Amino acid sequence: MPRPVDETGRRREIAKATLRIAERCGANAVTIRAVAEELGRSTAFVTNYVPSRAQLMFNALDHARHLWVEARSQAIEGRAGRTRLVELARWMCTTDEHDTALRGLWIEVLAGSGPETAVIADITDRTFTEFERAAREADLEHAAEIADILYLYARGFHVKNVEDPVVWSDDRVNRALAVLLERLLGSDEPRLVA
Known part of the structure; x- marks a missing residue:
């Protein structure tokens, strides 16, 4: 009897290989063949998942x-009002280990027209909702517009x-x-300048 395949683990393995290629060569270098080579597998292995x-x-x-x-939640945890808004904006404007490569992939997906674009939009819309909530x-005054400005x-x-x-x-x-932030929120807000 064949052993069950861990499909989630295989997709995770493919995701990590995709990210390594994007970090080394840019999002435009991500192809099924490149990922297969990165994994030392066949293209059929990749396209199966x-x-x-x-x-x-x-x-x-x-x-x-x-x-x-998780990172967004940690950045704004225990904060409210202006402080929450400021910390969310700061978090959105920082780069962690894989962020530049992931942003490149995000832009590539958005440039396409498949169903993936709706899921990506959902991810970013949730962050926009956090901006609106905090504002x-x-x-x-003009909370909705401030949320728009910071998100954009x-x-x-x-x-x-x-x-x-x-x-x-x-x-x-x-x-x-x-x-x-000082212009939008007023100069009386403490510690806006990093």
Whole structure:
């Protein structure tokens, strides 16, 4: 009798290989053949679990989703109002170990037109909802617009960080973010400048 296959483990293995390729060579280098070579397996092995290039990238993003949700929760845990809004904005404008590669994959998936784009939009919409919640909690005038501005600022950073991560570093973006937060929230807010 054949042993049962751990499909979740196989998809995780494929996700990690996809991410390694994206980190080394960029998202445009991610192909089924490249992932198969990275794993030392056949392309049939990869397509058995992840049947298309778009789903390869989505699989890696889905693998990272729980890490993003956990990191976001930790960044804003125990915070309310303006402080929650500020910490969420800072978290969105920082880069952890795999973020640049994952952002590149995210952009590639969004550029496609498959069902994966709806799932990716759901992930980012949940962060936008956090911006809205924090802005309303802070009882800010124009709370919805402030949430829009901060969300768009952070998403713009993610794109520029993929295009040129050296120039658009966390430090540069967070200095500008501090100015933006001071203007949006008022200069009386303590410790906005990092």
